[in-house]
Amino acid sequence: MSVLALIFSGLLAGQSVSPPNPSPSPPATSSEIQVKVRFAPQAAHKPAAYELVRGHVTFRAVVAGRDVWALLDTGAERSLIDTTLAADAGLQIGAPQGMVRTSTGSSIPKRRVSDVQIRIPDQLEIQSPAVAGFDMAALSAAMGRKIEFILGGDHLSQLAVKLDPAKRTLDLYPSGVLRPPAGFPFLPLKDGYRIEIDVDGKPVVIEVDLGAAGALTLEPNAWRRVGPANASVQRGETVGVDGLKRAADFGVLPVVSLGANRYTNVRTKIFPWSGDDTEGAIGMDLLDQLFIVLDAKAGKMWLAPPAGMPRG
Secondary structure, three states, rough: OOOOHHHHHHHHHOOOOOOOOOEOOOOOOOOOOOEEEEEOOOOOOOOOEEEEEOEEEEEEEEOOOEEEEEEOOOOOOOOOEEHHHHHHHOOOOEEEEEEOOOOOHHHHEEEEEEEEEEOOOOEEEEEEEOOOEEOHHHHHHHHOOOOOOOOHHHHHEEEEEEEEOOOOOEEEEEOOOOOOOOOOOOOOOOOOOEEEEEOOOOEEEEEEEOOOOOOOOOOOOHHHHHOOOOOOOEEEEOOOOOOOOEEEEEEEEEEEEEEEEEEEEEEEEEEEOOOOOOOOOEOOOHHHHEEEEOOOOOOOOEEEEEOOOOOO
């Protein structure tokens, strides 16, 4: 176990994280209805196992009373439910209402699904008056696993998210509960999950995307600014949540630093990025090497260096 894992485990010893009554979380946007979140008491809290499937964090959840495979995705603006699951569960599904824009450039028609209950066993329960829905059949086919729910940034941004890749466990707590000792290094999170990384001495603002399978994605303009001169770029492809493949360029960055963690020869996808005021995203190929705590509401990201996290 890493030093950071020990610190956060010790902080929670004997501490209750369950509010006496369900409390509404602030809405993701002014037009959204507030959701209610109830946390398990610390004595009953248990880590949730997760699997990395094709570079994506997948875990078990109970959605609308069904036991399903779900994705963890800080890069998704909204949490999403499979409309087939919603129909089978008898949930109210509205008419098409706009599009879901993904980081791979695809746009998918979404529907409003009302009164959705999401439960991560032994951790929390979310009662959401409305969740965006779309047909996840193509996504499931691309993943090689039936995916029926995506836990996105609208809900995750109100929580503290802890990932321990050595144990393959996921923990969700109320924001502010996980606090290391004063002076422990952290990276500031801005406007949700935006951080600044260093590419060969040059700052780049990117999004922490737990839903991205690759190492790093950069906008073409960002690549031209920070990429090596005369770098070799190869044409490849990327797959969106709609299951469609799209052409993308790939290059290699000699040095990328995330806080005190330094990576060399980082394979980088060069592709238009849909995030506002960011130049790309860092994905699980790099993040899976670190013990991570993300608390977007508190504006902080704590990391344990790879050397402190034994494998096996």
